[in-house]
Amino acid sequence: MAQFVQALALGVLIGGIYALMAGGLTLIFGVLRIVNIAQGAFLILVATFTWWLWRATGLDPILASVITAPLMFGAGWVLYRYVVVRIRGQAASMSVLLTFGIALVIEGVLNIVTGNRFRSATPAYFEQSFRIGDILLPKAQVYGFLAAVVVLGGLYLVLTRTWAGRAIRATSQNPSAAALVGIGATATAALAFALGSASAGVGGSILSVLYPFFPASHYDWISRLLGIVVLGGMGSLPGALAGALILGLAETLTATYGSLQWSTLVFYLVIMAVLLVRPQGLFGARLREDAA
Amino acid sequence: MRRSHLIAGIGLLALILYPVINPWQPYPQGVMLIAFLLAIQATSWNIISGYAGYISLGHSMFLGLGSYTAAIIALHTGVNPLWMAPLGGVTAVVIAIVFGSVVLRTRGHAFVIITIALLLSAQIVATNWDGLTNGSDGITLELPFWSSDFQNIPFYYAFLLLLVLTVLFSAWIARTKFGTGLIAIREDEGKAAAIGVNTTVFKILAYGASSFFIGVAGGVYAYYQTFLNPVGAFAILGSVLIVLSALLGGRGSLYGPVIGAFIVSLINEAATVYGGSTQSRVLILGLILVAVVLFLPAGLLPTVQAAWRKRHPVETEYTDQTGALSHQPVAIVRDRLPSASSGPAGSLSSAGSLSSAGSLSSAGSLSSAGPLSSSAPLSSAGPLSSSAPLLEVRGVTKRFGGLVAVDNADLTVERGSITALIGPNGSGKTTLFNLITGNMPLDSGTITFNGKRIDKLAPWTRGHLGLGRTFQVTRLFKDMTVLQNVVAPLPDGRLRTMFADAVSGAEAARARDLLGIVGLARFADQRAGDLSYGQQKLVELAQVLMLSPELILLDEPAGGVNPSLLGRLTGVIRELNQAGVTFLVVEHNIPLVLDLCDPVHVFARGTCIASGPPALIREDPVVLDAYLGDDWRPQDAHAQ
DSSP, X not given: OHHHHHHHHHHHHHHHHHHHHHHHHHHHHHHHOOOOTXXXXXXXXXXXXXXXXXXXXXXXXXXXHHHHHHHHHHHHHHHHHHTGGGGTTSOHHHHHHHHHHHHHHHHHHHHHHHOSOOBOOOOGGGGOEEEXXXXXXXXXXXXXXXXXXXXHHHHHHHHHHSHHHHHHHHHHXXXXXXXXXXXXXXHHHHHHHHHHHHHHHHHXXXXXXXXXXXXXXXXXXXXHHHHHHHHHOTTOHHHHHHHHHHHHHHHHHHHXXXXXXXXXXXXXXXXXXXXXXXXXXXXXXXXXXTTO | OHHHHHHHHHHHHHHHHHHHHSTTOHHHHHHHHHHHHHHHHHHHHIIIIIISOOOOSOTHHHHHHHHHHHHHHHXXXXXXXXXXXXXXXXXXXXXXXXHHHHHTTSOSTHHHHHHHHHHHHHHXXXXXXXXXXXXXXXXXXXXXXXXXXXXXXXXXXXXXHHHHHHHHHHXXXXXXXXXXXXXXXXXXXXXXXXXXXXXXXXXXXXXXXXXXXXXXXXHHHHHHHSEEOHHHHTOHXXXXXXXXXXXXXXXXXXXXXXXXXXXXXXHHHHHHHHSSSHHHHHHHHHHHXXXXXXXXXTOHHHXXXXXXXXXXXXXXXXXXXXXXXXXXXXXOOOSSHHHHHTSSSOHHHHHHHHHHHHHHSOSSOOOTTGGGGOOOOOSTTOOOSSSOOSEEEEEEEEEXXXXXXXXXXXXXXXXTOEEEEEOOTTSSHHHXXXXXXXXXXXXXXXXXXXXEEOTTSOHHHHHHHTEEEOOSSOOOOTTSBHHHHHHOOOSSOOHHHHTSBSSOHHHHHHHHHHHHHTTOGGGTTSBGGGSOXXXXXXXXXXXXXXXXXXXXXXXXXXXXXXXXXHHHHHHHHHHHHHTTOEEEEEOSXXXXXXXHOBSEEEEETTEEEEEEOHHHHTTOHHXXXXXXXXXXXXXXXXXX
């Protein structure tokens, strides 16, 4: 029983972190209709940077997100304004190919600059745990989860309480109507892309402690994150939350009662099962297409 | 196109002769056969991602599946893996169809995402299923059975043969209705469904078709390498090379992916030899991919072809007003309707009512009063004749969030009528159209067509039953020619129809007839997107007629059409009606509606508020209040 509760608790902790990472992806998709394949590469890029920062200055990797998030916000904004914006209005498949290319460029640069080997940030609390009764919760997981929840909460407040957030939501619901009431499409899109990238900034810093990574790890990560988004329903924030929790639980439960190797596969099987019943995902809505 | 076949033939001849002329050069032969392998994959990828437009980022999975299938069977049976290679193709197709059936039922982005996940999953399975795949240790195969004097020349020819077969297969698909349907899906999936293309089945079959030759090549490749392991067999870099090849050469073209594969292979080889490490290879490939997407999105071959066409323009006639206005005798060949109307619903009486309705609205007279004298029954009074209505909408509701677009609406379309649906903007007319044709699911209510419940059927099935529509804003396939557009519709869902020639002689003749009816025969070979808006409306009508529908739903047929073309259009509608086609028309041009249609239904706030012959409708106070406005004067109806 304790083992089961432990697995559940760990699943929720990991799920919260996944939710942050996938939230950025689904935000970008919701507003820009772009599947950002480079989101996984953003994570690994930030993780590598965080690792370097931690080695060089001793700065706590999770706290480092205070630096990495604004940096990624800026990087995302620049990337959108000068690269991604060029393919606006083209077929959606082009954005997939473009962001795939960006992911490869990041992977290639990391390969050359940092070498092709595994890394992991190991601060002092790396191997310590909180003990609640029979349940052990690794400190790194807990801190990572708390950081993710704070950032997700902040993102939610930005989206619901600020003018910029309302502009983003308006654009994601109806771009042409939003433009009509004076919301600049390009600026809003850049903002959404930058926010999505910033969430990868926090996610990457957390990742650097929790998982060993190397340049090509971004395929695993983007595959997981996209899986979450498809499972939850493309562009749906609650869907991303639900998908992330399901992935976290599927992984920890499979790892506890089966074997670690199969845990990702179990998650993909869950996705297939869900898509079999609900082709549009858990929270996906079919939008009205006649009056786009 | 003929010129490119010629060049391809010469290129093939050179490749066949190369090992004969230069037999003692294993290195260039090795580079070439890897280029062939990549070309096989890129050409196959092109079927799902080029023709149908559904990008796969995990296509190298099929190479690994083919390799493992051939290797495992060879290991257990002792048969040479080369002979087992076709089974690799079968495995690839089975996997593609199974997962395609799950993922490809919806539109949009789930597919691309699942393709990455599938590739990584395959790697996980191959790594962990020790019993079958020998895990990460991999499988070692026997050495080639031929004398080492032949080096890799047999592999060279094996891959070349597979490449030729793949290109022929791709060319064959492009020539069939299946291929046209895939391009239709790429350009406008909703429209494709509306003209009878079973988009789900098409996409799944395309995914399967795009996997077969890669699987076979995988079997051969395993034997060539004599060793395979999970990381090598399911490498994502393989997918990168495939995508880059097809995109660089020209996605959607026949030879583009082959050309692209040769270029990318050379770049890849050069990067490996001179770039120092595999690491820099990823960066180079990524940079090229970004550059191609940004600066050469169409790919090399289509760009070159477009430049060629610009320098060598074909003579075209840009205006055909004379053709459009000339009232040549209209001969409409209707081969399907008689059998359809002699179906379940009492053929004799329905045929009788057809002819009576037809004779009233005489084709020649464009004068206004014609249909007004028609005694077609009012829908509100219920069917007077014994023939059942062609279309019955009962209690249909559709909500978008809190907005009720169609609210418990009833509508009846009598066989042989030209029924109008008018009403203010946002009253739910187009939404009702979309519900009738199945472009969107309804929340509640029933729709019966020809005595058959259709509200749960797929859009293409409704098309096959004889329901055709045009769109408010024309939705032609802009990159196809006008003729290709008109022959694109599929009359039924049979495989024989799918794999028939895209443009058979009889169909081309019929399509030209139909284009003649709408006065656009001379534009048959023009790109549809180059026509004017009004002309596109007429092409769309010809396209719908290709399905020989019993009922045609016209969504604002007069919008953007100039008055003289409009006269042509109404003439065509009347003549088709006389030949037995029923129409349901949404239109804001009230004089046209009152002139052409009977009965007229008025929609407001998602439901029908009035029905009757035009003479009554234009004086109905409810209608005046809801739609026409108080200053509406009946004499305006005669303005045209």
